[in-house]
Amino acid sequence: MPDASAPLRRLGFLTIGLFDPANPAAGHETTLEIIELGERLGFDSAWLRHRHLQFGISSPVAVMAAATQRTSRIELGTAVTPLGAENPFRLAEDLATVDVLSGGRINPGFSTGTPMHFDDYKDALYPPPGGWEQQDLGYDRLLRLRSFLRGDPVSDFSGREGIEEYSERVEPHSPGLADRLWYGAASLRSARWAGENGFRLLTSSVIANENGTADFASNQSAQITEYRTLHPAGPDARVSQGLVVIPTDSATPSQRRRYQDYVDSRSARVGVPQGPRGLLFAPDLIGTSAEIAERLHxxxxxxxxxxxxxxxxxxxxxDDYGQLLTDIAGALAPALGWSRSA
Incomplete structure (x- = not known):
C-alpha cells in the first residue's frame, strides 16, 4: 500500500465526451483528439464515462475501438459501464475484439445494479412480458462477464460444420483481459465484494456516507482499506482514485474566472449527504498545481x-481540456512524484 511519501505511479484522466446533438460527430472527434493529446503528454491511461440517453458517450467500446487506431501506448478504460443495460455475452465479444485491436490496452470498469434513470427506459431495453424483472442486475452479472472473457465454455458444440469452424468459448479470446476488470464501488458493501472477488477498484468523487462524519476523504479511505483487507493481493491490490482537479498554472484570466464559477456552483453539496443514500461529493480541487498537490497529500x-x-x-x-491536461501532466503530476513513462 502506498504511504504519504509514495510517488504517483500511474496518471490517467476521465472524460464524459460531450457532444452537440445537432452535430455529434464533432464531439466524438474532440474526444478522440483529447485521447491523442493525453498520449502525447505521457498519460498512462484515458477513461471514458458511459452515459445513456444523454449527450455524452453512449458507446465507449466503439470510441475505444476508434482510439486504438489513433494511439499506440495509452491504456483505454471505461469508468464505468453500467452492466444493467448490457448483454454480458455480446459485451464480452466487443471488449475482446477491441482489446485485440489495441494490443491488450483495454481496462473496462463496471457498475452493477439498476443504472441511472433505469425506470425511464427499462421497458425499451427489456420489453414486457418478462421484461426487466427477469434480469439479474446484481453482482453475478459481472461474474458472468468475467467468465466469458476468461474463455470459460458457453456452448455445447465446437468443431467443424461444413466449411465453418465453431468455438465453445466467446471469440476472439484476448488473454489477460479478464484480469484487467475494474469495479466502481461507492459503498463499503461494494468495496468488500470487489475485494473478495479479485477485481481492481475504481473509487470516484461520489461515495456513500457510512461512518457518520459526512467527511468524504475518511469515508473513501475506509472503503479502500476494507477492499484491500479482503482482496487476494492484499496491500498490492490496485485502486484508482478519480477526483476533479482544475490546475490553473497556464490558464488565462477568463478561464480562471469560468473555472472558479464552476467550482462555486457545485460547492454547496460538499459535506452535505445527498439523496436517500446520503451520497457524499468530493470537493473540486482548483488552484495552482503546487496548491492542489498539497491538498492531495x-x-x-x-x-x-x-x-x-x-x-x-x-x-x-x-481548449480548456487541453490546458488542464497540459498542466496536469506538466506540473501537477510531477509535483505528486509522477514521471512520464518511456
Missing part, C-alpha cells in the same frame, strides 16, 4: 493510492 484517500484518473469537468470547452 493531506487527503487520507489519496494517500492510499498510487494511481489516479483525474476527472475532467463535464461542461468545459476543448
Amino acid at each position: 493531506d487527503d487520507p484517500g489519496y494517500r492510499q493510492v498510487d494511481e489516479v484518473a483525474f476527472a475532467l469537468p463535464f461542461s468545459f470547452e476543448p
Whole structure:
C-alpha cells in the first residue's frame, strides 16, 4: 500500500465526451483528439464515462475501438459501464475484439445494479412480458462477464460444420483481459465484494456516507482499506482514485474566472449527504498545481493510492481540456512524484 511519501505511479484522466446533438460527430472527434493529446503528454491511461440517453458517450467500446487506431501506448478504460443495460455475452465479444485491436490496452470498469434513470427506459431495453424483472442486475452479472472473457465454455458444440469452424468459448479470446476488470464501488458493501472477488477498484468523487462524519476523504479511505483487507493481493491490490482537479498554472484570466464559477456552483453539496443514500461529493480541487498537490497529500484517500484518473469537468470547452491536461501532466503530476513513462 502506498504511504504519504509514495510517488504517483500511474496518471490517467476521465472524460464524459460531450457532444452537440445537432452535430455529434464533432464531439466524438474532440474526444478522440483529447485521447491523442493525453498520449502525447505521457498519460498512462484515458477513461471514458458511459452515459445513456444523454449527450455524452453512449458507446465507449466503439470510441475505444476508434482510439486504438489513433494511439499506440495509452491504456483505454471505461469508468464505468453500467452492466444493467448490457448483454454480458455480446459485451464480452466487443471488449475482446477491441482489446485485440489495441494490443491488450483495454481496462473496462463496471457498475452493477439498476443504472441511472433505469425506470425511464427499462421497458425499451427489456420489453414486457418478462421484461426487466427477469434480469439479474446484481453482482453475478459481472461474474458472468468475467467468465466469458476468461474463455470459460458457453456452448455445447465446437468443431467443424461444413466449411465453418465453431468455438465453445466467446471469440476472439484476448488473454489477460479478464484480469484487467475494474469495479466502481461507492459503498463499503461494494468495496468488500470487489475485494473478495479479485477485481481492481475504481473509487470516484461520489461515495456513500457510512461512518457518520459526512467527511468524504475518511469515508473513501475506509472503503479502500476494507477492499484491500479482503482482496487476494492484499496491500498490492490496485485502486484508482478519480477526483476533479482544475490546475490553473497556464490558464488565462477568463478561464480562471469560468473555472472558479464552476467550482462555486457545485460547492454547496460538499459535506452535505445527498439523496436517500446520503451520497457524499468530493470537493473540486482548483488552484495552482503546487496548491492542489498539497491538498492531495493531506487527503487520507489519496494517500492510499498510487494511481489516479483525474476527472475532467463535464461542461468545459476543448481548449480548456487541453490546458488542464497540459498542466496536469506538466506540473501537477510531477509535483505528486509522477514521471512520464518511456
